[in-house]
Amino acid sequence: MGKVHETILEIDLKALKHNFNFLKSKLQSNTKLLAVVKAYAYGSDANEIAKYLEELKVDYFAVAYTYEGVALRDAGIKTPILVLHPQPINFKTIIERCLEPSIYSHKILNAFINTSEEESQNNYPIHLKFNTGLNRIGFNTNDVETVMSKIGTTESIKIKSVFSHLGASEDLNEKTYTNNQIKSFDSIVSKIAPKLNYQPIYHMCNTSGILNYPEAHLDMVRSGIGLYGFGNSEKEDSNFKPVATLKSVVSQIHSIESGESVGYNRAFKATKNLRSATIPIGHADGIGRQYGNGRGFVTINNQPAFILGNVCMDMIMVDVTEIDCQEGDEVVVFGKSPTAVEFSKTVNSISYEIITAISQRIKRVYLK
Ligand SMILES: *Cc1c(COP(=O)(O)O)cnc(C)c1O
Numbered sequence: 001m002g003k004v005h006e007t008i009l010e011i012d013l014k015a016l017k018h019n020f021n022f023l024k025s026k027l028q029s030n031t032k033l034l035a036v037v038k039a040y041a042y043g044s045d046a047n048e049i050a051k052y053l054e055e056l057k058v059d060y061f062a063v064a065y066t067y068e069g070v071a072l073r074d075a076g077i078k079t080p081i082l083v084l085h086p087q088p089i090n091f092k093t094i095i096e097r098c099l100e101p102s103i104y105s106h107k108i109l110n111a112f113i114n115t116s117e118e119e120s121q122n123n124y125p126i127h128l129k130f131n132t133g134l135n136r137i138g139f140n141t142n143d144v145e146t147v148m149s150k151i152g153t154t155e156s157i158k159i160k161s162v163f164s165h166l167g168a169s170e171d172l173n174e175k176t177y178t179n180n181q182i183k184s185f186d187s188i189v190s191k192i193a194p195k196l197n198y199q200p201i202y203h204m205c206n207t208s209g210i211l212n213y214p215e216a217h218l219d220m221v222r223s224g225i226g227l228y229g230f231g232n233s234e235k236e237d238s239n240f241k242p243v244a245t246l247k248s249v250v251s252q253i254h255s256i257e258s259g260e261s262v263g264y265n266r267a268f269k270a271t272k273n274l275r276s277a278t279i280p281i282g283h284a285d286g287i288g289r290q291y292g293n294g295r296g297f298v299t300i301n302n303q304p305a306f307i308l309g310n311v312c313m314d315m316i317m318v319d320v321t322e323i324d325c326q327e328g329d330e331v332v333v334f335g336k337s338p339t340a341v342e343f344s345k346t347v348n349s350i351s352y353e354i355i356t357a358i359s360q361r362i363k364r365v366y367l368k
Pocket residue numbers: 036038084165205206207208222223224225226
């Protein structure tokens with residue numbers, strides 16, 4: 001990799017392959033792996049990531065919203081795509097673009113049946129989502145009867161899968177809660193299975209579920225954060241490789257005299273002479289204002305340079321008084337070290353938030 005000349009998000013596809021293989025090594029050979037590529041593949045560019053995962057023969061994709069699935073189809077992705085959180089206004093598009101909806105309420109079920117009948121569909125694949133404790137979206141456990149009898153009234157749809165979502169799979173203090181979710185899903189499965197003359201795919205594990213609850217892998221697992229390099233604990237993180245590295249460059253260096261201020265609203269006032277470096281990345285790029293005023297830092301020549309004053313829209317100024325650096329030097333915001341976990345911890349945030357926040361105006365550069 002040559003010298004960095006502007007802010008880029010470097011995407012390491014070898015790291016993605018490593019994470020994919022590591023997750024596969026945790027699964028029985030007949031358990032399918034669904035790659036969650038919502039939110040621009042957690043900031044890494046869904047099209048490129050999905051194309052590569054398709055080469056690796058991933059079994060399924062999931063996105064949150066319909067238009068994310070449309071973008072994958074436009075990019076030529078052929079693998080089945082589950083839309084986790086669709087709205088009725090998108091149902092026609094879902095069918096036109098061969099996307100598969102999560103059906104999570106009676107209202108959504110009725111609306112999807114109406115659309116698929118209008119569109120003269122036969123056995124259109126749907127995924128039934130059950131709420132087993134997260135209380136986010138999904139049918140309740142006691143909805144099984146009514147859901148199944150409604151589905152029995154139409155030929156237009158077919159249950160491709162039945163799934164639920166764990167609420168605290170990374171938190172080993174919540175094992176009882178998680179085990180109750182697993183039990184509750186088992187009981188849903190045992191009510192649905194005898195009513196069908198075919199076998200849907202049953203699934204409930206996210207990344208931490210894959211790592212912590214092997215008994216709940218069932219027919220398929222869904223991984224997002226693991227593919228992008230994080231295991232939600234220090235121990236598990238060491239098995240993964242972060243895929244994304246956010247890099248930038250020192251644009252300008254200023255000598256600041258004691259008494260001068262740096263940045264908007266004079267939020268930083270120098271009490272001694274110092275050196276500041278201006279970096280072309282700001283809150284419009286995903287580095288929120290909460291990182292300002294000495295909380296967040298970037299890394300220049302392997303040393304932390306803390307943010308001076310407020311984060312601007314397109315820039316930050318950092319303290320390089322003690323760092324041997326010059327204009328044009330490379331800056332690392334997060335990547336292999338510090339990781340997105342370490343960077344986001346400075347503001348009590350998590351890897352998921354910072355990696356999905358990186359603006360699409362930042363160029364993605366792929367390492368193959
Ligand atoms: C986002 C999401 C996932 C992926 O979770 P990770 O913790 O990133 O592996 C899996 N299932 C559902 C329903 C999701 O919304």
